[in-house]
Amino acid sequence: MMTQLDSSSRSLATITPTNTTCKVSRWVASLAYPIGRYIVLPVYFGQISVTGRENLPKEGPLIFAPTHRSRWDPFMLGYAAGKDITGRDLHFMVSANEMLGIQGWFIRCMGGFPVDTDHPGISSIRQGIELLQNEKVLVMFPEGNIFRENCIQPLKPGFARIALQAEASKSKLGIQVVPIAIKYSQEIPHRGCNVAINIGSPLKVADYRGDNVKRSAQRLTEDLQASLSKLYECPLNQSLS
Numbered sequence: 001m002m003t004q005l006d007s008s009s010r011s012l013a014t015i016t017p018t019n020t021t022c023k024v025s026r027w028v029a030s031l032a033y034p035i036g037r038y039i040v041l042p043v044y045f046g047q048i049s050v051t052g053r054e055n056l057p058k059e060g061p062l063i064f065a066p067t068h069r070s071r072w073d074p075f076m077l078g079y080a081a082g083k084d085i086t087g088r089d090l091h092f093m094v095s096a097n098e099m100l101g102i103q104g105w106f107i108r109c110m111g112g113f114p115v116d117t118d119h120p121g122i123s124s125i126r127q128g129i130e131l132l133q134n135e136k137v138l139v140m141f142p143e144g145n146i147f148r149e150n151c152i153q154p155l156k157p158g159f160a161r162i163a164l165q166a167e168a169s170k171s172k173l174g175i176q177v178v179p180i181a182i183k184y185s186q187e188i189p190h191r192g193c194n195v196a197i198n199i200g201s202p203l204k205v206a207d208y209r210g211d212n213v214k215r216s217a218q219r220l221t222e223d224l225q226a227s228l229s230k231l232y233e234c235p236l237n238q239s240l241s
Helices: 002-007 009-013 026-044 073-081 101-109 122-133 158-169 213-232
Strands: 048-051 062-066 090-095 113-115 137-140 176-184 195-199
Touching: 026 073, 026 101, 048 073, 062 073, 062 158, 073 090, 073 176, 073 195, 090 122, 113 122, 122 137, 122 158, 137 158, 158 213, 176 213, 195 213
Parallel strands: 048 195, 062 137, 062 176, 090 113, 090 137
Antiparallel strands: 176 195
8 A cells, every 4th residue: 555655745735625425324324323232232242341432523624533353343433433423423434344235335325435555545645634624523443454362463654645645635634533443352253252442532633744755654654553452452351331
């Protein structure tokens, strides 16, 4: 992803905000949040704990950067910080192989769009930048794919490149990256599984801007990885007490 972004950084950094960003189906969203929050998730899962909601900025462009352990993760993000909680729509940049079937239809209706994590297209990158320029909430899974390991995987640098280029494209944009750890009590979540969602303090993208874009992206990626590792190491039984 870094190579593709390097080759097009000049054109991407000069994107002008438009109204062509992905849309949210209001009727789907108005049904999905209450059904998910009060029926589907409580029935399927055991205890769901959310800590750190006070760390969620109330305005401005945001990147939610959660861990990725299950196809349930987008639903858990909606539970923790969806529109019925924050008043803001979540726009998911999701791996193309996760945009299949009913889940893919649902994610599209909720404002999501696909990206090929191995060969990301310019259109997906532009869409992410436009969302941030329009001060929306963009969700990117920085690990790239679903991992079952009980530790944070090396983060892909693409999220940092998008964040830095969007920040450079508009004066005082003020993008913040919010680390979110989603931890299940089972490696593969089954019915009755407990879930701990820990929301960390946001990282201000403007603090990482510099002449060397590659180095700036590396610093932002390293700091996000450190934040996610700290959040994820919180014992599950303690988080659910």
